Amino acid sequence: MWKEENNKLTKTFKFKDFTEAFAFMTRVAFIAEAHNHHPDWSNSYNTVTIELTTHDKGNVVTQKDKDLAKAIDNLQNEGN
Numbered sequence: 001m002w003k004e005e006n007n008k009l010t011k012t013f014k015f016k017d018f019t020e021a022f023a024f025m026t027r028v029a030f031i032a033e034a035h036n037h038h039p040d041w042s043n044s045y046n047t048v049t050i051e052l053t054t055h056d057k058g059n060v061v062t063q064k065d066k067d068l069a070k071a072i073d074n075l076q077n078e079g080n
């Protein structure tokens with residue numbers, strides 16, 4: 001579940017290993033480009049932490065963040 005706090009949507013994703021985590025990041029990168037909306041994120045080995053906020057609106061959560069969050073979740077649901 002995405003958690004909304006401190007004007008961000010945050011979710012942590014865990015994978016089998018670094019390769020799986022980085023593959024996920026690559027897929028998210030293409031989605032972010034398609035949305036013209038980009039995550040603040042970090043990766044540590046098999047863990048990817050994503051924070052979504054809208055910088056252009058002064059770092060608040062907007063519909064753009066919610067749409068990107070949903071698109072990221074859909075990616076996982078597809079089993080890709």
Ligand SMILES: C[C@H](O)[C@H](O)[C@H]1CNC2=NC(N)=NC(=O)C2=N1
Binds near residue numbers: 040
């Ligand atoms: C110029 C460009 O459209 C903007 O800077 C976009 C790009 N990606 C973005 N991503 C995020 N997270 N917030 C923004 O405000 C934002 N703005």
